[in-house]
Amino acid sequence: MTAQASEGLDAPAVARLLDEIGQRLVLAGENPYKARSYSRAAESLQLLVEPLEQVIAAGRLQEIPGVGAALSETIRRLHRTA
Numbered sequence: 001m002t003a004q005a006s007e008g009l010d011a012p013a014v015a016r017l018l019d020e021i022g023q024r025l026v027l028a029g030e031n032p033y034k035a036r037s038y039s040r041a042a043e044s045l046q047l048l049v050e051p052l053e054q055v056i057a058a059g060r061l062q063e064i065p066g067v068g069a070a071l072s073e074t075i076r077r078l079h080r081t082a
Helices: 011-027 032-046 052-057 069-080
Strands: none
Touching (some): 011 032, 011 069, 032 069
16 A cells, blocks of 8 residues: 555555445445445545645545544544554
8 A cells, every 4th residue: 555654554545445435334234324435535645636634634625525423533544454
């Protein structure tokens, strides 16, 4: 996976993981709206023009379309897993 030097996973890498989580939720028969929310957040992260590290540091994850409180915490955790 792509990672930025010691800053954590970048937005495209986190987006790929969110997409995978969404697909796994569908396969597990989970709520389709929950699965779609992961995919929607992944799409938004793919379009992010500023580094994910900066968005997280500024506390603006929830400004990204499709990202609420729960997904913002998931994104933070995935970002730190580099």
